[in-house]
């Protein structure tokens with residue numbers, strides 16, 4: 001595969017800093033190592049090393065979603081890639097599913113889900129705040145080059161307004177809300193039997209309250225609650241060990257299946 005105009009690419013400098021570019025003929029990208037011309041990238045094979053105007057070498061790769069979501073504009077806090085990975089596994093997310101999500105936030109997990117679902121799947125996302133909704137829309141649009149046709153984005157309060165009349169028969173429900181138990185009555189109506197509900201929250205009080213309220217429904221099999229640690233190591237011949245810094249806490253993942 002070769003880079004072409006309009007592609008999003010990531011540039012990695014020798015200090016492993018990343019920059020994201022949308023390729024456009026005859027444009028230049030200026031940074032602390034001088035500049036590079038987009039024409040140095042367009043038409044080349046994926047994965048190249050090029051020299052900046054000041055003679056530094058940098059790498060250019062096709063954009064990974066994990067780089068994109070960490071660098072994109074944020075309204076609400078995003079779900080980190082390490083947690084998104086496990087949510088996709090525990091939620092058994094695959095092509096063709098119909099998925100409901102609230103709140104949309106900055107769209108980090110929406111972008112992953114949309115890229116997996118394919119044209120036969122559908123994602124319906126609710127977000128209560130106008131400003132976050134706009135950021136989400138911008139982030140999704142920039143990544144895919146357009147708003148995918150199977151992405152329905154609504155400004156809606158899942159606690160008080162409930163599901164829109166068109167939104168039903170979901171295979172999965174994903175909640176990333178401050179008070180997910182307040183959404184349960186509404187999302188339960190939209191989730192198919194055998195479907196999976198996942199809730200993501202940073203504090204244990206939220207998790208416990210959610211589990212207690214979920215148990216009251218009597219029609220959910222509680223599969224588990226998970227916390228994900230990802231520790232990066234540096235590898236040098238005489239000093240191979242974990243790096244100093246680590247993201248210590250993000251959120252807990254709760255998984256249940258509808259009976």
Ligand code: SAH
Pocket residue numbers: 076077078079102103104105106107108109110126127128129132156157158159160176177178
């Ligand atoms: N999962 C998102 C982050 C969501 S942050 C991501 O990966 O980027 C939680 C979001 O829930 C916030 O944007 C907040 O505005 C929204 N929210 C809070 N209460 C809500 C409600 N009642 N209905 C819909 N969205 C709500």
